[in-house]
Amino acid sequence: MVETVPLPTRPRDQFGSRNARRLRKQGLIPGVIYGHKEEVVAVVMSRDDVDRVIRKAAHIVDVEYNGKTEKARVRELQWDHLGKEVLHVDLMRVSKDERIVIGIPIVLRGHAPGTTEGGVLDQPIHVLNVECPVLEIPEFIRVNIDHLGLGQAIHVKELTLPPGVVARGDPDAVVVHVKTHRVAEEPTAAAAGEGAAEPEVIKKTPKAEEEEE
Numbered sequence: 001m002v003e004t005v006p007l008p009t010r011p012r013d014q015f016g017s018r019n020a021r022r023l024r025k026q027g028l029i030p031g032v033i034y035g036h037k038e039e040v041v042a043v044v045m046s047r048d049d050v051d052r053v054i055r056k057a058a059h060i061v062d063v064e065y066n067g068k069t070e071k072a073r074v075r076e077l078q079w080d081h082l083g084k085e086v087l088h089v090d091l092m093r094v095s096k097d098e099r100i101v102i103g104i105p106i107v108l109r110g111h112a113p114g115t116t117e118g119g120v121l122d123q124p125i126h127v128l129n130v131e132c133p134v135l136e137i138p139e140f141i142r143v144n145i146d147h148l149g150l151g152q153a154i155h156v157k158e159l160t161l162p163p164g165v166v167a168r169g170d171p172d173a174v175v176v177h178v179k180t181h182r183v184a185e186e187p188t189a190a191a192a193g194e195g196a197a198e199p200e201v202i203k204k205t206p207k208a209e210e211e212e213e
Contacts, residue, residue: 031089114178153177
């Protein structure tokens with residue numbers, strides 16, 4: 001399960017791009033808290049606290065504001081054009097009985113025997129969309145490939161998921177497989193000769209020459 005990280009905030013009472021730049025110079029990031037048909041709250045939070053949320057890959061945070069704490073989902077992070085600095089944070093209120101659809105990373109474990117038989121390991125799906133309780137989001141989905149031989153595959157429907165987690169999408173989609181490694185055949189002498197033939201030169205007809213003149 002993904003760790004819940006505390007995120008202290010305080011109300012924001014000044015707005016506009018100029019004020020936002022001033023806040024960022026002070027090490028603060030503006031954001032909003034919304035959802036559950038409650039009022040939208042404008043807040044500011046420490047850049048260090050936001051960086052900690054990002055480092056821990058926390059989907060759910062314990063938002064602290066106005067003397068109370070409630071759980072929220074990190075709905076969106078707005079980055080600068082270089083992708084280095086967070087400019088704004090959107091937080092959406094959640095409750096323990098909610099279910100959400102979210103992408104979870106797939107992590108392979110073990111060694112596929114088929115790769116020693118001339119095969120190549122290929123993983124078409126690196127992130128799996130699942131539906132799960134909002135407070136029980138798995139950190140990753142582990143897939144054991146120790147039994148995967150040449151020409152064999154593991155499909156979405158064959159994955160072992162945590163309780164309450166349901167895969168979305170095509171159940172027959174291939175998550176990982178060992179495919180045959182095919183070496184491109186070298187061209188034969190005859191084919192090489194054909195390929196080396198001089199290109200045909202298309203000459204202008206007398207009529208075309210007259211029209212150009």
